[in-house]
Every structure is written in C-alpha cells, then in structure tokens.
Amino acid sequence: MFFGLDGVEVGLIIVFICLFGGILSGFPVAFAIAGAGIISFGIIAALDSAGLLIHQAIDTGSAVYRDLVNSGVKADTISVFRYPDLPRIEEPVFPRGWEVALDRNVSFVVNRMNERVLAGQSIETLLAVLMFVLMGITLERSKIANDLLTTMARVFGPLPGGLAVSIVVVGAFLAASTGIVGATVVTMGLLALPTMLRNGYSPELSTGVIAASGTLGQIIPPSIVIVLLGTLAGDLYSAAQEKRAVTQGCTDALTYLGEPAVLSVGTLFQAALLPGIMLALLYALYAFGFALLNPDKAPAVPMGSTNAEPVTRNEAFTWFLGAPLAIIVGAVLLGNLGVIGDQSTNVSRYSDIGEGAALRTNVSAECQASMIELHGQSAWDAAVAQQTAINDAGGIQQSERLSEEELAQARADKIANAAPIGTGIAIILVLTSLFLTTARGVSPSSPAQPLLIGAVGALLMILVDIILIGPATSSGAMVALMALPFAALMYGVVHATKICATNELIRVVFPPLVLIVAVLGSILGGITNPTPAAALGAGGAIMLAAYRKLKDQDRSPKVIIWSTLAIIVCILVGINFDLRINTGAVGFQSWFAFFVAYAAYLYALFGLIFSCWILYTSGVLSPVVRETAKVTSMVFTILIGSQLLNLVVISFGGEHYIQQFLKSFDNEFTVFLIVMLVLFVLGFVLDFLEIIYIVIPIVGPVIYGGTFDPKWVTIMIAVNLQTSFLTPPFGFALFYLRGVAPREVTTGHIYRGIIPFVLIQVAGLALLWTFPSIVTIVPDLIPN
Numbered sequence: 133m134f135f136g137l138d139g140v141e142v143g144l145i146i147v148f149i150c151l152f153g154g155i156l157s158g159f160p161v162a163f164a165i166a167g168a169g170i171i172s173f174g175i176i177a178a179l180d181s182a183g184l185l186i187h188q189a190i191d192t193g194s195a196v197y198r199d200l201v202n203s204g205v206k207a208d209t210i211s212v213f214r215y216p217d218l219p220r221i222e223e224p225v226f227p228r229g230w231e232v233a234l235d236r237n238v239s240f241v242v243n244r245m246n247e248r249v250l251a252g253q254s255i256e257t258l259l260a261v262l263m264f265v266l267m268g269i270t271l272e273r274s275k276i277a278n279d280l281l282t283t284m285a286r287v288f289g290p291l292p293g294g295l296a297v298s299i300v301v302v303g304a305f306l307a308a309s310t311g312i313v314g315a316t317v318v319t320m321g322l323l324a325l326p327t328m329l330r331n332g333y334s335p336e337l338s339t340g341v342i343a344a345s346g347t348l349g350q351i352i353p354p355s356i357v358i359v360l361l362g363t364l365a366g367d368l369y370s371a372a373q374e375k376r377a378v379t380q381g382c383t384d385a386l387t388y389l390g391e392p393a394v395l396s397v398g399t400l401f402q403a404a405l406l407p408g409i410m411l412a413l414l415y416a417l418y419a420f421g422f423a424l425l426n427p428d429k430a431p432a433v434p435m436g437s438t439n440a441e442p443v444t445r446n447e448a449f450t451w452f453l454g455a456p457l458a459i460i461v462g463a464v465l466l467g468n469l470g471v472i473g474d475q476s477t478n479v480s481r482y483s484d485i486g487e488g489a490a491l492r493t494n495v496s497a498e499c500q501a502s503m504i505e506l507h508g509q510s511a512w513d514a515a516v517a518q519q520t521a522i523n524d525a526g527g528i529q530q531s532e533r534l535s536e537e538e539l540a541q542a543r544a545d546k547i548a549n550a551a552p553i554g555t556g557i558a559i560i561l562v563l564t565s566l567f568l569t570t571a572r573g574v575s576p577s578s579p580a581q582p583l584l585i586g587a588v589g590a591l592l593m594i595l596v597d598i599i600l601i602g603p604a605t606s607s608g609a610m611v612a613l614m615a616l617p618f619a620a621l622m623y624g625v626v627h628a629t630k631i632c633a634t635n636e637l638i639r640v641v642f643p644p645l646v647l648i649v650a651v652l653g654s655i656l657g658g659i660t661n662p663t664p665a666a667a668l669g670a671g672g673a674i675m676l677a678a679y680r681k682l683k684d685q686d687r688s689p690k691v692i693i694w695s696t697l698a699i700i701v702c703i704l705v706g707i708n709f710d711l712r713i714n715t716g717a718v719g720f721q722s723w724f725a726f727f728v729a730y731a732a733y734l735y736a737l738f739g740l741i742f743s744c745w746i747l748y749t750s751g752v753l754s755p756v757v758r759e760t761a762k763v764t765s766m767v768f769t770i771l772i773g774s775q776l777l778n779l780v781v782i783s784f785g786g787e788h789y790i791q792q793f794l795k796s797f798d799n800e801f802t803v804f805l806i807v808m809l810v811l812f813v814l815g816f817v818l819d820f821l822e823i824i825y826i827v828i829p830i831v832g833p834v835i836y837g838g839t840f841d842p843k844w845v846t847i848m849i850a851v852n853l854q855t856s857f858l859t860p861p862f863g864f865a866l867f868y869l870r871g872v873a874p875r876e877v878t879t880g881h882i883y884r885g886i887i888p889f890v891l892i893q894v895a896g897l898a899l900l901w902t903f904p905s906i907v908t909i910v911p912d913l914i915p916n
Contacts, residue, residue, distance in 0.1 A: 263666030293423025303345025340885030381498030453575025473551030586624010695739020775823030815856030
C-alpha cells in the first residue's frame with residue numbers, strides 16, 4: 133500500500149493526475165480525456181500486476197458479516213465507511229486480472245458509444261445540440277449583438293450603472309437566442325468594454341459583468357448544458373429509482389413512487405427558466421447597487437433616445453402599461469369565467485377508461501411498509517379505499533366503442549358546453565391588440581384612424597365569433613364570416629408595423645424576440661420536444677440572418693417576409709381545417725385548405741433555401757457550418773472520450789468506492805452538499821463537459837436515487853457548472869475576455885472583477901437550496 137492508502141484510492145489519484153496532466157498538455161480536451169483513460173489504465177494495470185495496489189475489501193465470508201446481514205441490514209448498504217471494524221481481506225484492484233478488465237472495457241466502450249452516441253434513445257435529443265449550436269452561431273454572425281448593445285445602452289444608459297445593466301439585459305437576451313458563451317463574451321468584450329472604460333467605468337465592474345452575463349446562456353433555456361445534462365440525468369434518475377424500488381422490496385419504480393421515474397429535457401427547460409431570470413436580476417441589482425455606492429466608477433451615460441418622437445409620461449403609461457394590462461387581465465378574467473375557451477367538437481369514439489387507485493395496493497408486505505413510509509399512512513389508506521371501490525364496481529371500467537347515438541349525444545354535450553369565444557381567436561386578438569397599443573404609444577402624433585379601424589376589426593371579430601359562429605360552424609363558413617373583420621384588423625396591424633419600425637428598440641428586439649418565443653414557447657408549452665423546436669430555431673435564425681444581410685446590401689427582403697407570412701398561414705390553416713386527405717370522405721374545403729397549406733409550405737421552404745443562398749453568396753453560411761461542425765464534433769468526441777475514462781474508473785472499482793463513501797452518510801442533504809462542493813472545486817480546473825460526462829455518471833446513482841426532486845437536483849448542478857466558466861485559472865469566459873480586452877485591462881482586473889459574480893452564483897445556489905419552488909413552480913404550472 134502506498135502511504136497507507138487503499139489500492140482503489142491510489143487508482144483514483146492516478147486517474148486524476150493523468151486527466152489533469154492531459155488537459156495541461158495542450159492537446160485538444162477530447163483527445164486528452166481519452167488519452168488520460170488509456171494511460172491511467174496502463175499505469176494501474178502495471179502496478180496491480182506488480183502486487184503494489186492492494187484493495188482492503190470486506191470479508192463477506194466472515195461470521196461478523198453474516199450476523200450483520202442476518203440482523204436485517206441490507207448487503208448493499210454495508211461498506212468500509214459505515215462499518216470500519218468489519219474483518220477485511222486483501223485483494224488486487226483487478227480481482228480477475230487486468231486482461232479481463234481490458235476486454236470488458238473495450239466491449240463496454242462499443243456498447244456505450246452505440247447507446248449514447250450512435251443509436252441510443254437519447255440520440256434524438258442530442259440532435260438538438262447541433263441545431264441550437266447552428267442557431268446560436270448564425271445569430272452571432274448576423275451581428276444581432278451589435279444592435280442590441282447599442283439599443284440597450286440608450287435605454288439604460290441614463291441610469292446609474294446603466295451600461296452595466298444593459299450588458300446584463302443583452303447577455304440574458306443572447307442567452308435565450310444563441311446560448312454560445314464564447315461568442316457572447318467576445319462580442320460584448322469587443323463592443324461594450326471600450327465604451328464602458330471610455331465613460332469612466334471601473335475595469336473590474338466592466339470585465340466582471342461582461343464575463344458573468346456571457347455565461348447566462350448555460351442556464352437560460354435553450355441551453356446546451358441542460359440538453360447534455362438532461363439526457364444523462366434522465367437515464368441516471370430512471371435507473372437509480374428502479375434500483376431504489378427493488379431495494380425497498382417493490383417490483384419497480386412506478387409501483388413504489390406512484391408515478392413514472394421520468395425526467396425530460398423539456399421539463400428541465402421549464403425548471404431552468406426562473407433560476408436563469410433570477411441570476412440575471414441578481415447581476416443587474418449588483419451593478420445598480422455598485423453604481424449607487426460608487427457613482428464615480430459607474431456613472432450615468434445618456435446616449436440618446438430610441439424613439440423617433442418624444443412621448444409624455446401620461447402617454448407612455450397609458451399605451452405601454454395601462455392599455456396592455458387591461459387587455460391581458462380582461463382576457464384572463466374572461467377565460468376564468470368560461471367566456472373564452474375550447475370550441476372543438478371532436479369527441480372520441482371510445483369511452484374513457486376508468487381511473488385506477490392513486491397507488492398500487494397489491495404489493496408485498498415489505499413494499500407496503502416502504503410505500504407507507506414514503507407517501508404516508510393517509511395516502512395509503514386513500515389508495516386502499518379507491519381500490520376497494522373499484523373492485524366493488526367490478527374492476528376498472530374498460531374503454532368501449534360508442535354507438536352512433538352515444539357519439540351524437542357526446543358531441544351535442546360538447547357543443548352545449550363550448551365557450552362563446554374560441555381560444556385561438558382570443559390569442560390572435562390579444563396579440564394584435566397589444567401591437568396596436570404599442571404602435572399608438574410609439575407615435576401618439578400619428579393619425580389614429582388606421583389603428584381605430586384595426587381596433588374596430590378586432591371588436592367585430594369578437595361579435596362575429598359570439599353571434600354568428602358556433603362550435604358546429606364549418607371552417608369554410610368561419611373564414612367567410614371572419615374575412616371582412618380580419619381584413620380591417622390587418623389594415624391596422626400593417627399601419628402599426630410601419631409606426632413601430634421607427635422605434636429602434638422594437639426594430640432591433642422584435643425579430644429575435646419572435647424567434648425566442650417560437651422556440652421556447654413550443655418547448656415550455658409542451659407542444660413539441662427540444663429537437664423539432666431547435667430545428668425551428670435554426671431555420672428561423674438563417675432567415676433572420678439573411679434578412680439582415682439583404683438590408684445591409686440595400687436589397688429587398690420581401691421574399692423572406694412573405695416566407696414568414698407563409699409559415700403563419702400554414703399554422704392558421706392547420707389549426708382551423710382538417711388536412712387529412714387520406715380519409716374516406718374529404719370535402720371541398722378540406723382539399724382547398726390542403727392545397728393552400730401545401731403551397732404556403734413550399735413557399736416557406738423556398739424562402740429558407742433562398743436565405744441559405746443569400747448567406748452562402750455573402751460568405752456567411754460556409755464559416756457558420758464549419759464552426760457548427762467543429763463545436764458539435766468537440767462535444768461528441770468529449771462524450772466518447774469521457775465514456776472511456778469513466779469505464780476505466782469502473783474497472784478497478786473506483787466508481788463503487790466513491791458511491792459507497794457517499795452512501796455512508798445518513799443525511800441526503802449532506803451527501804448533496806458534498807457533491808456540490810466537489811463540483812464547485814472541480815469547476816476551477818475542468819470544463820462543464822468533462823464534469824458532466826466524467827463526474828456526474830459516478831455520483832449520479834447516489835444523488836438521483838434519493839427523495840430529492842430530480843428537476844431541482846439537475847438545475848442546482850447546472851447553476852453550479854455555470855461557475856466553471858468564471859472561476860480562475862481555467863474559466864473559459866475569462867480567457868475569451870482576456871483575448872479581446874484592451875491593454876490597460878490586466879488579468880488582475882478580470883480576476884478581481886469576477887469575484888463578486890462568483891459570490892452571486894453561490895448566493896443564487898443558496899436561494900435555490902432554500903426555496904426549491906423557484907425551480908419546480910413552472911413545471912408544476914405548465915402541462916408537459
């Protein structure tokens with residue numbers, strides 16, 4: 133034994149030294165990780181063959197061990213950490229020889245590459261990484277950050293510390309649209325840092341706020357970190373809870389937990405929304421507070437207005453706050469009163485299946501005791517009562533095909549209970565009405581007649597929907613009845629668009645904001661999973677970049693505008709018409725709607741191809757594709773290399789040893805706190821990718837195998853990993869900023885400037901620890 137250390141402990145030290153040395157060697161990280169795995173395995177195998185690595189294992193054949201197991205202690209909870217006085221036996225770290233371990237590692241590497249990289253269940257989700265990277269790099273090359281920084285500086289500049297606050301706002305905005313830390317930090321460092329220094333801002337505050345704001349893309353969805361961490365965490369949580377259920381005497385996790393042990397990336401996006409916004413607010417509050425305490429180091433800098441004409445305070449309050457608030461509150465109130473709601477007449481041809489008991493009650497005595505301990509006696513009694521009532525009724529009611537009379541009655545009941553105003557119409561009217569009020573606030577002196585015509589059109593649409601349109605009205609008749617009011621509404625919207633185009637803030641923020649809402653809205657609303665949403669974002673980013681390029685070249689962007697309208701037409705037609713043409717009887721209006729939607733789809737596809745051609749001929753698309761391929765290849769190569777290193781740790785018992793150490797603590801909070809501290813320290817020397825794919829698979833079975841909410845655990849880890857970009861000496865955000873900072877900004881300035889923001893990260897973790905509902909409230913409110 134070396135220095136009195138166990139052979140497994142020596143093996144873990146060798147792995148860490150090889151990994152650390154490989155990273156410092158200057159080789160690409162992906163290859164350094166794989167090389168560290170191969171070299172460390174060779175060293176450990178050589179020492180083991182020489183008899184120098186001895187593992188002190190518990191003697192499972194001793195009488196003391198048997199007595200302990202017979203007393204009711206589960207065998208998998210017995211370890212040298214919990215029972216240090218148990219008899220030991222000496223054995224090599226490779227009990228069956230390093231040759232057998234090597235054979236198993238090679239086969240496992242092939243299997244894991246197939247499962248997690250090539251053809252596993254998570255490969256579809258991992259494709260979102262490619263799409264989000266393409267979306268981010270495309271938007272970054274479209275110079276969106278330049279306009280955002282200039283515009284936000286004009287909005288927040290007159291405030292104390294306003295330039296620093298504008299950096300946080302732009303960082304959060306870019307996080308939701310690009311999510312690429314390096315690109316965001318470099319862009320803001322090049323554009324904003326000289327301006328802040330020139331206006332008397334402290335170098336420490338300037339560099340700190342730029343580096344910290346650039347890392348918001350790691351937590352604000354859509355985040356690549358959450359996609360990578362979520363795919364891994366979902367597998368770990370499911371496997372850990374299955375093992376926990378078996379340990380408690382139950383057959384599976386569904387029986388023990390009363391719900392499926394599932395964790396999706398979409399749910400994690402919902403959970404990460406509020407923590408990301410919270411961190412951005414903490415950054416902005418710190419910048420504002422610093423400016424109040426040190427006005428000479430963060431002065432107010434008026435940089436002009438973003439509006440073409442002056443607006444009084446009363447006008448701004450009326451049109452930017454009062455009217456929009458009245459519209460939104462009114463719509464919500466009407467929805468709660470049942471005036472706005474579903475008007476669909478679709479009913480299932482089969483009856484609903486009867487609901488089962490909240491918990492499975494036909495379980496063993498051991499499982500029953502475990503379930504009562506987990507859920508409580510009252511929940512168990514309620515489940516027993518529910519199951520008894522179901523049994524007395526003859527069992528769970530099966531789904532049966534409805535007769536024509538029953539089907540007609542079900543449809544009549546649904547029509548009778550339908551809301552007067554449809555949800556789709558209400559959403560369109562709310563959005564367009566908000567647009568009209570915004571246009572009025574931007575230019576109060578402009579003629580109000582076109583906006584009034586649009587408002588009258590909106591009111592007519594409401595009246596037509598209430599009086600003339602019912603749930604049984606055909607889609608064709610609805611379109612005919614709504615045509616005139618909708619035309620009036622669109623007349624006002626077109627005029628409002630021209631007015632809003634004169635406002636710099638709206639002109640700069642609105643296009644990427646629509647893209648963000650489309651991508652995040654489809655994920656957070658449970659409409660689709662992250663991969664199709666990422667594809668939508670990538671396509672939208674390409675069209676937005678092409679639009680900006682055409683404007684820069686003084687060419688007409690009408691093709692892209694019409695393509696965007698074609699997408700809207702596709703959505704509206706798909707919502708209001710039955711486009712299934714392969715059914716038995718297809719009416720004229722369905723055929724007509726199908727061809728309209730198909731024509732709109734073809735034009736939208738043409739617009740996307742046209743956008744790609746514009747970017748290609750402008751020299752933008754080729755570097756974007758190359759950079760996307762480089763980043764994506766790096767991610768997946770690190771994934772493969774980390775799997776190799778992880779299997780080396782498993783082969784000599786390192787993973788089991790670490791897990792036994794963590795399981796020796798009775799308090800789950802203590803275990804999780806230890807893991808979080810280790811991740812925080814490792815963030816000083818390792819990147820988030822290495823931590824996700826090397827460390828999380830080792831500690832995951834322990835931290836995901838307890839009673840903690842997996843969403844909370846994963847978001848806590850994600851926020852912790854965000855600090856790896858900020859902590860010296862290997863924080864990537866610091867390297868990016870150092871590379872573009874002026875000469876007068878030293879590395880000391882950057883290190884001192886980042887300290888308050890690292891402390892804010894820790895404070896944010898403390899808030900999430902104290903108030904877990906910050907993480908869980910959004911997933912609980914939004915159906916998945």
